[in-house]
Amino acid sequence: MRRTLLRDAVPLTAVTDHPGHASRVEGVGNVVRTIGRVALGATALGTATLGYAAGIERRHWTLRQVTLPVLAEHARPLKVLHISDLHMLPGQASKQRWVAALADLNPDLVVNTGDNLAHRGAVPAVLRALGPLLDVPGVFVFGSNDYYAPKPKNPARYLIKGSKKRVHGIPLPWRDLRAALVERGWHDLTHIRRLITIDNQTIAVAGVDDPHLRRDRYSDIAGRPDRTAALRLGLTHSPEPRVLDAFAEDGYDLVMAGHTHGGQLRIPGYGAIVTNCQLDRSRARGASRWGAHTWLHVSAGLGTSPYAPVRFACPPEASLLTLTPRPTSGSGHEGATTSARFGAGADVS
Secondary structure (H helix, E strand, O other): OHHHHHHHOOOHHHHHOOHHHHHHHHHHHHHHHHHHHHHHHHHHHHHHHHHHHHHOHHHOOEEEEEEEEEEOOOOOOEEEEEEOOOOEOOOOHHHHHHHHHHHHHOOOEEEEOOOOEOOOOOHHHHHHHHHHHHHOOEEEOOOHHHHEOOOOOOHHHHHOOOOOOOOOOOEOOHHHHHHHHHHOOOEEOEOEEEEEEEOOEEEEEEEOOOHHHOOOOHHHOOOOOOOOOOEEEEEOOOOOHHHHHHHHHOOOOEEEEOOOHHHOEEEOOOEEOOOOOOOOHHHOOEEEEEOOOEEEEEOOOOOOOOOOOOOEOOOOEEEEEEEEEOOOOOOOOOOOEEEOOOOOOOOOO
8 A cells, every 4th residue: 555655656856857847836936926016016015106196185275376358348357256165164273364364465355155164163263264364355156065074974975977866964064154154245146146246246146056956046146137237147056058058048257166085096198087967077176268258257166065075286376367358359368367276277177
């Protein structure tokens, strides 16, 4: 029996000394080591990217500056500060200080396009942030996160078309915020048209409630605004095309919106992955044309949901718009000029 076992056994040299087999074994080992190094590198890169997006960029407050030719022919230039999507938590002191310091820009008008709150105790924090700016004429509309607190959601929802189920958190004290803003002289434009005077110039303003919640009733403000106004300005939180089309059809010069967070996560060279509304990705932030006459400006906003506190290639921002008269017909100078970190421009991608 012992001789049979020895005769049938494979000699060790038959495995270790065969040059082709040894080469294959070595090759497999190299592949395994390479895969391991790649996986380790990818994990380290992913961890570093997440750390940057969550720990650095989302607090990298940025001012976007835009010049738009939207005023009547003989109007004087106006400086408009656009603030949106603060998503404020009570303890966000850095954000509050930065926003308050924007008063040093001496804007003629402040426009707030909603989503100020992320916590039911955040109204005092928002008012601290806006404090000095409340001495400047202002207009506002609200967004979904003024009415309802955010809730944890699967981030993949935003990548799936047809995922439309609304998930609301607890009600937020939007009435308290509205009362404080109105008390300081800001105008709530929710389904309201009015004329206001800025620097001795008449501006026709109008707004709708948040289209993202389907609370918009454009029919309440429909109709052409005052033709003699130096500027005809429309406000909406979510830049839904159906609302933008209505403003454009009525002849508004400029529509201002927020909601998209600029995509929040952008791929360099590609732009926003999603807009969280029906607006196309190329308009997720900055200035673009909407039709032959109307300009659109979408703010990338200053906050995030507390359940998705990351930004990548899309820093939190406020925008200072310098509005100038439209060029005379045939002058050939009808474009916007913009500047911001990571680049910006008309029809910004």
